[in-house]
Amino acid sequence: MLEGLRRLRVVLEPGHAETADLSFDLTFDGVVPATEETPQRLRRLERVVMDTSRFVQTGRWAGTLTVDGRTRQVDPGTWLGNRDRSWGVRPVGEPEPPGRTAHEGMPxxxxxxxxxxxxxxxxxxxxxxxxxxxxxxxxxxxxxxxxxxxxxxxxxxxxxxxxxxxxxxxxxxxxxxxxxxxxxxxxxxxxxxxxxxxxxxxxxxxxxxxxxxxxxxxxxxxxxxxxxxxxxxxxxxxxxxxxxxxxxxxxxxxxxxxxxxxxxxxxxxxxxxxxxxxxxxxxxxxxxx
Missing domain, CATH: 2.40.370.10 (AttH-like domain)
Incomplete structure (x- = not known):
């Protein structure tokens, strides 16, 4: 994090055996404020399965991106993008045993x-x-x-x-x-x-x-x-x-x-x-x- 809720740098170093075809050094610069979205809450079978908050922000990217040995310059004049971050409760990780959901079916x-x-x-x-x-x-x-x-x-x-x-x-x-x-x-x-x-x-x-x-x-x-x-x-x-x-x-x-x-x-x-x-x-x- 270069500047909280404003500038962010993400790096994937080259040379790792599993990611040899991809590396990058990129910086995101927000152009609008990071804005909290409406919370997302969901109950299923009397249980809270999702209770999350998230913020969203649009901005511009700068740096370099290398794929299969070819490096591209990432120009903030043309490379636009957005980011979001969420936190809270959501159905992630190892799945629970199906239990009652096996009878009720998947929504x-x-x-x-x-x-x-x-x-x-x-x-x-x-x-x-x-x-x-x-x-x-x-x-x-x-x-x-x-x-x-x-x-x-x-x-x-x-x-x-x-x-x-x-x-x-x-x-x-x-x-x-x-x-x-x-x-x-x-x-x-x-x-x-x-x-x-x-x-x-x-x-x-x-x-x-x-x-x-x-x-x-x-x-x-x-x-x-x-x-x-x-x-x-x-x-x-x-x-x-x-x-x-x-x-x-x-x-x-x-x-x-x-x-x-x-x-x-x-x-x-x-x-x-x-x-x-x-x-x-x-x-x-x-x-x-």
Whole structure:
């Protein structure tokens, strides 16, 4: 940490046998204040399974990044990004015995987390719903330097899926604040990153967040996306590099669009965990709003 809640340096030294194809020396410089998000609380079967807080911040990156022997200069004029940190209780580490959950079944998970960085401000959107569309968590705020976060209203979503899959290929977010004209953001999804593969989010049972691996363990994993079982993608949150356009204006930004549609969700026609999106139903979500 170079400056609390402002500047951060992260380094991966070259030469380690497990990470020989990757090294970096990068510095993050925040452009908006680190802002605490709405706490995320969830009870299941009379137990608290999630009670977390998190802050988010957008900024610029500088330094060097080396992949497969090729070094790239990271120019803060073009390398934008965001970071978030969470703390509290969440289902991580070694899984508990299934017990009663084996009888009740696994719940679904619908999630949108988007961080949009524009020239003068940042918009952060969070939506978590159950299969009926009832909100468990929601947030939509605009963050500016030197100002309190501005509430944008209730966020609504329209996702577009690749036919016959659950892969999200586009999205529209609309913010409704009483007494104000709705604000609509078109989300162009550019590059997907499979957050559930090799990151500790649960698909690899031997490597999960908070799971004891031993002293100073360093590992690397490289996967060819074309060889990943398509069935796994139905249980895999995806982080998209995205371009955002505010409708009715020339305002364009870039950032993160994270999405997961796991299990049943009535609005998009999913009734279970293994059914893909109906090829003819991408327009139906618009009328459901």
């Amino acid at each position: 679904g998970f619908f999630w949108i987390y988007s961080v949009m960085q524009f020239d003068d401000d940042t918009i952060v959107t969070i939506v978590q719903e159950d299969d009926h569309g009832r909100r468990l968590v929601e947030e939509a705020v605009r963050i500016r330097p030197g100002a309190e976060p501005e509430w944008l209203g209730r966020p609504e979503h329209r996702l577009v899926f690749a036919p016959g899959t659950r892969n999200v290929t586009g999205a529209t977010l609309t913010f409704h604040r009483p007494g104000c004209e709705a604000v609509t953001v078109e989300c162009e999804l550019l590059v997907p990153n499979l957050l559930g593969i090799g990151t500790g989010y649960g698909l690899e049972q031997d490597w999960r967040h908070g799971m004891w691996q031993g002293e100073l363990v360093v590992q690397a994993l490289r996967r060819d996306v074309r060889e990943i079982d398509p069935a796994l993608l139905m249980f895999c949150p995806t982080d998209h590099l995205a371009r955002f356009r505010i409708a009715g204006s020339d305002t364009v930004g870039t950032g993160l669009f994270e999405v997961a549609v796991i299990g049943p969700h009535r609005q998009y026609g999913f009734t279970g965990f293994a059914d893909p999106h109906p090829a003819h139903d991408n327009d139906r979500a618009t009328s459901d709003q």
